[in-house]
Amino acid sequence: MSVTAAFDRARAEGRAALVAYLPAGYPSVAEGIEAMRAVVAAGADLVEVGLPYSDPVMDGPVIQRATQAALGAGCRTADVLRTVEAVAAAGAPVVVMTYWNPVERYGVDSFARDLAAAGGAGLITPDLIPDEAGEWLAAADTHDLDRIFLVSPSSTDARLAATVARCRGFVYATAVMGVTGAREQTSQAAPELVRRVRATGTTLPVGVGLGVRDRAQAATVAGYADAVIVGSALVDALASGPARLTELTADLAAGIRTPLSPPPASI
Amino acid sequence: MSTAGHGSDAAGQRPDATGHWGRFGGRFVPEALVAALDELADAHAAAMADDGFRAEFDAMLREYANCPSPLYEARRLSEAVGARVLLKREDLNHTGAHKVRNVLGQALLARRMGKPRVIAETGAGQHGVAAATAAAYLDLECVVYMGEVDTRRQALNVARMRMLGATVVPVDTGSRTLKDAINEALRDWVTNVDKTHYLLGTAAGPHPFPAMVRDFVRGIGVEAREQCLVATGALPDAVTACVGGGSNAIGAFHAFLDDAPVRLYGFEAGGDGMATGRHAASLTGGAVGVLHGARTYLLQDDDGQTVESHSISAGLDYPAVGPEHAWLHATGRADYRAVTDAEAMEAFALLSRTEGIICAIESAHALAGTMRVVPELAAALGRRPTVVVTLSGRGDKDMTTAGTWFGLLAEGDR
Numbered sequence A: 001m002s003v004t005a006a007f008d009r010a011r012a013e014g015r016a017a018l019v020a021y022l023p024a025g026y027p028s029v030a031e032g033i034e035a036m037r038a039v040v041a042a043g044a045d046l047v048e049v050g051l052p053y054s055d056p057v058m059d060g061p062v063i064q065r066a067t068q069a070a071l072g073a074g075c076r077t078a079d080v081l082r083t084v085e086a087v088a089a090a091g092a093p094v095v096v097m098t099y100w101n102p103v104e105r106y107g108v109d110s111f112a113r114d115l116a117a118a119g120g121a122g123l124i125t126p127d128l129i130p131d132e133a134g135e136w137l138a139a140a141d142t143h144d145l146d147r148i149f150l151v152s153p154s155s156t157d158a159r160l161a162a163t164v165a166r167c168r169g170f171v172y173a174t175a176v177m178g179v180t181g182a183r184e185q186t187s188q189a190a191p192e193l194v195r196r197v198r199a200t201g202t203t204l205p206v207g208v209g210l211g212v213r214d215r216a217q218a219a220t221v222a223g224y225a226d227a228v229i230v231g232s233a234l235v236d237a238l239a240s241g242p243a244r245l246t247e248l249t250a251d252l253a254a255g256i257r258t259p260l261s262p263p264p265a266s267i
Numbered sequence B: 001m002s003t004a005g006h007g008s009d010a011a012g013q014r015p016d017a018t019g020h021w022g023r024f025g026g027r028f029v030p031e032a033l034v035a036a037l038d039e040l041a042d043a044h045a046a047a048m049a050d051d052g053f054r055a056e057f058d059a060m061l062r063e064y065a066n067c068p069s070p071l072y073e074a075r076r077l078s079e080a081v082g083a084r085v086l087l088k089r090e091d092l093n094h095t096g097a098h099k100v101r102n103v104l105g106q107a108l109l110a111r112r113m114g115k116p117r118v119i120a121e122t123g124a125g126q127h128g129v130a131a132a133t134a135a136a137y138l139d140l141e142c143v144v145y146m147g148e149v150d151t152r153r154q155a156l157n158v159a160r161m162r163m164l165g166a167t168v169v170p171v172d173t174g175s176r177t178l179k180d181a182i183n184e185a186l187r188d189w190v191t192n193v194d195k196t197h198y199l200l201g202t203a204a205g206p207h208p209f210p211a212m213v214r215d216f217v218r219g220i221g222v223e224a225r226e227q228c229l230v231a232t233g234a235l236p237d238a239v240t241a242c243v244g245g246g247s248n249a250i251g252a253f254h255a256f257l258d259d260a261p262v263r264l265y266g267f268e269a270g271g272d273g274m275a276t277g278r279h280a281a282s283l284t285g286g287a288v289g290v291l292h293g294a295r296t297y298l299l300q301d302d303d304g305q306t307v308e309s310h311s312i313s314a315g316l317d318y319p320a321v322g323p324e325h326a327w328l329h330a331t332g333r334a335d336y337r338a339v340t341d342a343e344a345m346e347a348f349a350l351l352s353r354t355e356g357i358i359c360a361i362e363s364a365h366a367l368a369g370t371m372r373v374v375p376e377l378a379a380a381l382g383r384r385p386t387v388v389v390t391l392s393g394r395g396d397k398d399m400t401t402a403g404t405w406f407g408l409l410a411e412g413d414r
Helices: A003-012 A029-041 A061-072 A077-088 A100-106 A108-117 A134-142 A157-166 A189-199 A215-222 A232-240 A242-257 B031-048 B051-063 B075-081 B099-112 B126-137 B148-153 B155-163 B178-192 B209-217 B219-232 B247-256 B323-331 B341-355 B361-381 B396-406
Strands: A017-023 A046-050 A094-097 A122-124 A146-148 A171-174 A206-209 A227-230 B071-073 B084-089 B117-122 B141-147 B167-171 B196-198 B238-243 B263-271 B287-291 B294-298 B334-340 B386-391
Touching: A003 A017, A017 A029, A017 A061, A017 A206, A017 A232, A017 A242, A029 A046, A029 A077, A029 A242, A046 A077, A061 A232, A077 A094, A077 A108, A100 A108, A100 B287, A108 A134, A122 A134, A134 A146, A157 A189, A157 B031, A171 A189, A189 A206, A215 A227, A215 A242, A227 A232, A227 A242, A232 A242, B031 B051, B031 B099, B031 B178, B031 B209, B051 B099, B071 B219, B075 B084, B075 B341, B075 B361, B084 B219, B099 B117, B099 B126, B099 B196, B099 B209, B099 B247, B117 B126, B117 B178, B126 B141, B126 B155, B141 B148, B141 B155, B141 B178, B148 B155, B148 B167, B155 B167, B167 B178, B178 B196, B209 B219, B209 B247, B209 B323, B219 B247, B219 B386, B238 B247, B238 B361, B247 B263, B247 B323, B247 B386, B263 B323, B263 B341, B263 B361, B294 B323, B323 B334, B334 B341, B334 B361, B341 B361, B341 B396, B361 B386, B361 B396
Parallel strands: A017 A046, A017 A227, A046 A094, A094 A122, A122 A146, A171 A206, A206 A227, B084 B386, B117 B141, B117 B196, B141 B167, B238 B263, B238 B386, B263 B334
Antiparallel strands: B071 B084, B287 B294
C-alpha cells in the first residue's frame, strides 16, 4: 500500500493516521520485524523503519540506546532493507527514517532502487534538508518514492513553502524544538506549525511527531493534524516486551479515533 | 600590522553563498537548526564587514591573548632538520594554543547576537578550557560537553573548566568521546537555540562554521606571512601544520592560498600506522561522506557508520576533517600525509632537546611531517628550504602521555 492510500483510508474514516517508528534490528532483526508487524496489526497505518546510525544527532536517549543496541548486535543496511521487505509484505506502507550518510555511502540511486524493490514507499530524512537533496530528489523521481522532509517551528514561511513543495507523501512537522523523546506535554507550537504548513496551500497530509507518548496526547494531536507520529514511547514499550508494545499501539489507535477538538489558536 | 587579519580576501571567495567548497561543506542538519545557522551566517558576515567588531577582536587578541604570536627562528632545530625552520609560536598564546583566537571571536559574536549562553564540545579538554576562558572573559554562561571517558582521562582540565565557572557535562552515549560530545552539543543546540550559541571548536560542521572559524584563526597565517617577509625577505617555501578537525592548519594556510610557490602540508594522525587501521587520518585514509553537518572526508565503514579514530594526540583524535581541507586535498593545493604516533613522539623529543620547547603532541605531528618532507623540498628546490612550522600549542597537558611513552615517570605515577 502506498503512503497516500493509507492517508486516504484514514481520511475516509474521518480520522488521523497513526505513524509508528521502530528501529530495524532492535532487539534483533527478526524481533524487530515481528514488532513492526505487531504495531500494524494493532492499528498503525504506516510504519517508519529506523536505520540505526552511529551518530544520531536528532535522537534522544531512548532511540539512541535502541539503535546503538541494534548496531552492536550487527544490524547492517542490508538488514534494514530486509526488514522493509518483510513489513511491506504484511500490507502496511513502510518508509525508512535515516540519517543521510548511510544512504550516500550505499549510493543514493542504488539505495532508492533497492528500497523501491523491497516495497518501501519512501524516506524520511532528519538531517537532509531540501537545499542539499538534489541527488535524492532525482532518485526519488526515478524510483517513484515519497520524500518526507521535516519542518520546524523555527522554519521561516519562505523555507516552509520551499520544503513543503519538495515533499511527497506527507509533511513531517517536528512539534518541539528538540530531539526525539516522550514528553509530559505535547507542544503548544505544533498546532501553529500545522496551520502554517497548510497555509502554504499544500494538499499533502501533515504529520506531527516528537513527544507523543499516550492515548490522550494522540487524541490531542489528532484534533489538528493528519497524522500522529510516535517513536520513543513505542521503543520504550518494546523494551518492556511485545505485549506492552501491542497494548500501547492499541491505546494510541484508540486515541486517534477520539480526537479532542483543536486548541484555540491563541494558546 | 593587523594582528587578527580576519576577513576574506581573494582566496576567501570560497565557500560559495551556501557554504560549499566544490562538493564539500554545505549543511546536513535538522531543519530546526537552519534558522540559527542563517542567523549566525548573517551575524558573521556583518561582523566581518564591521570595523568596530574587527577592532574589538584585534584589541582582545593583542591585549588579552598575547597575539601576534612570534615567528621564531629555531637555529638548533634547523641544523638538525636540514631546513631553515621558523616556528609560529601559537603555544605562547593565552591558554596555550591557537584555539584562543577562535573562542574569542565566537564569544564576541555570541555577545553581539545577544546570546547569553554558549555550549562547546571538547575531547581532551583544550577547547573546553578555551571556551570557558572566553565565556568568563565576556560574561557568558558556558556548558561544555565532554565524553565520559575523556572526563576521567583529563580530570585536570575538567577542574580548570569548573574553576573558570563552566558546567561540564559528561557524555555517556556512543563511544563516549569527542564525536559523541559533538552529538550531544548539537542536541542541546536544537533544544535551546534561541538563547544559545554553539561555540564549535574547529573549522568543521555545517555552514557557516568552517568559514567562520577559519576567519577567526586565519591571523596565524597572515601574521606568519608578514613576519617571514620581514625576517627572511621572502615567502617561505612551505607552511606546515597538523590536521585533526583542521583549525590551526586552515588558519596557517589560508593567507598563503594565493601564493602558488608556497607549498602547504597538512599532517594527520597516523596513530599506530595506516596499515593497522588504527589512525585518525580522514583525508589520507578515509572516504567522502557526511558527518556533523558537512560533506567531507571521514573514517567510515562500508555502511557509512562512523569508525572510531585512534591517535596518541587527543586533539587530532577525530574521525572527520573540516570541509575546506577536503577541498584543498581534492584540488591538490595542499598536500596531506599521515604521521604515526612514534614519529610524532620522536619529533616531540627533538624539539624539547634542541630548543627547550615542549610542544603539544598535536604540534609534534607537524614537526615530524616537516622532517619527512624537507629532503623532498631540498631536492626540488636545489637548496635548503625555508619552512614555517605551525606550533599550534604547548605540551604541558601532554606530560603524562610523554612521561609514559619515554619512561620518565616513577612506577606509581603512571
